[in-house]
Amino acid sequence: MALTLRPLQERPTAARPVRVYEPEAIAAIAVECLRREVETWPKPGLVSHVDSGSHADMDAGTFRRSAIAIRPHLRALAEAGASGVAMGRLRIIGLEAEAAMLAATGGVNTHRGAIFGLGLLCAAAGAVSSGRGDSRMSLGAVVASLWGGDILDGPVLLRSHGSEVGRRYGAGGARLEAARGFPSLYEIALPALRRGAAMVADDSEAARVQACFALIAALQDTNLLHRGGPSGLRFAQLAARGFLAAGGVAQRDWREKAHALHKSFVARRLSPGGSADLLAMSLFVQTCETRSVPCPM
Numbered sequence: 001m002a003l004t005l006r007p008l009q010e011r012p013t014a015a016r017p018v019r020v021y022e023p024e025a026i027a028a029i030a031v032e033c034l035r036r037e038v039e040t041w042p043k044p045g046l047v048s049h050v051d052s053g054s055h056a057d058m059d060a061g062t063f064r065r066s067a068i069a070i071r072p073h074l075r076a077l078a079e080a081g082a083s084g085v086a087m088g089r090l091r092i093i094g095l096e097a098e099a100a101m102l103a104a105t106g107g108v109n110t111h112r113g114a115i116f117g118l119g120l121l122c123a124a125a126g127a128v129s130s131g132r133g134d135s136r137m138s139l140g141a142v143v144a145s146l147w148g149g150d151i152l153d154g155p156v157l158l159r160s161h162g163s164e165v166g167r168r169y170g171a172g173g174a175r176l177e178a179a180r181g182f183p184s185l186y187e188i189a190l191p192a193l194r195r196g197a198a199m200v201a202d203d204s205e206a207a208r209v210q211a212c213f214a215l216i217a218a219l220q221d222t223n224l225l226h227r228g229g230p231s232g233l234r235f236a237q238l239a240a241r242g243f244l245a246a247g248g249v250a251q252r253d254w255r256e257k258a259h260a261l262h263k264s265f266v267a268r269r270l271s272p273g274g275s276a277d278l279l280a281m282s283l284f285v286q287t288c289e290t291r292s293v294p295c296p297m
């Protein structure tokens, strides 16, 4: 990564999987990971530096402005984690970050899911760096152990798309994923990033595309349910599984095949926003945890 951020603890051991950073560095890494998610193409239906996918109200510039606007709030989340706060305080900072995002984008929801998931990971990185979080755990496990119960028991947004599809289809969405310590990130995204990096040398974008498809294939994404119902979710999962079964980014013409699928998602107005968020979060964990082998930038 082009960042000049050095972990405070230079030599982490296998028993201490999370690197130690100042809150400012944690926020800078998180924002860089959001930038790298947007600079990834083709991601089916999603916004990138190339096009706006299935979205009429945002482009890569909207995402860049949003990421800059939420950086101080991600720093505040890392500081809050370092000082040992409860979920109620994290929630207030998260809502302030959402307000800053909406102000920077003219009311467009670019990063709501990412503020939530990446924000909790920033808080966990702050907790571990200050010695409050268990340094033998992954960041996801720290989130689950410190705040998991409160994430599930906490107030639910009454009229959000997520709560609507939660009621209709029983989908747990971003909250369940976080409360469980981000299993999709650790069990799907990180292994796929590693596989993708091994399949295509010197192409970190290919690794990110591989991880994005692996996430879409497995995730119960409430954005897909909201826009396409169960048949939209099924279409997206089967399309992604087909791409992976055919070899993923190991295929010589993987970019053309992924582009064709991107167009088929756009034609159906499908957008797997949860997978985009988890891709950015997996890049964050890859940087902050020593057991994850960072893929080349």
Ligand SMILES: CC(C)(COP(=O)(O)OP(=O)(O)OC[C@H]1O[C@@H](n2cnc3c(N)ncnc32)[C@H](O)[C@@H]1O)[C@@H](O)C(=O)NCCC(=O)NCCS
Pocket: 077, 090, 091, 092, 093, 094, 095, 112, 113, 114, 115, 116, 117, 119, 120, 157, 160, 161, 162, 163, 172, 173, 174, 175, 177, 219, 220, 221, 222, 223, 273, 274, 275, 277, 278
């Ligand atoms: C929990 C949130 C995301 C509620 O949003 P909503 O009800 O719309 O839930 P929903 O499940 O649709 O998720 C919203 C976003 O998460 C992402 N997402 C969708 N599905 C998934 C999934 N299966 N896994 C992970 N992320 C997902 C998408 O980007 C989506 O747009 C959040 O906005 C919220 O409650 N914020 C309050 C602030 C807070 O608690 N912050 C915590 C500290 S940062």
Ligand SMILES: Nc1ncnc2c1ncn2[C@@H]1O[C@H](COP(=O)(O)OP(=O)(O)OP(=O)(O)O)[C@@H](O)[C@H]1O
Pocket: 037, 038, 045, 046, 047, 048, 053, 055, 109, 110, 111, 112, 113, 114, 161, 223, 227, 271, 272, 273, 274, 276, 277
């Ligand atoms: N690169 C990306 N492209 C598109 N969406 C993304 C991307 N990265 C993350 N997302 C997530 O997708 C969500 C936006 O999806 P969507 O536009 O469907 O939500 P909405 O504005 O709540 O609903 P709608 O536009 O369907 O009324 C954001 O919360 C964001 O977290």
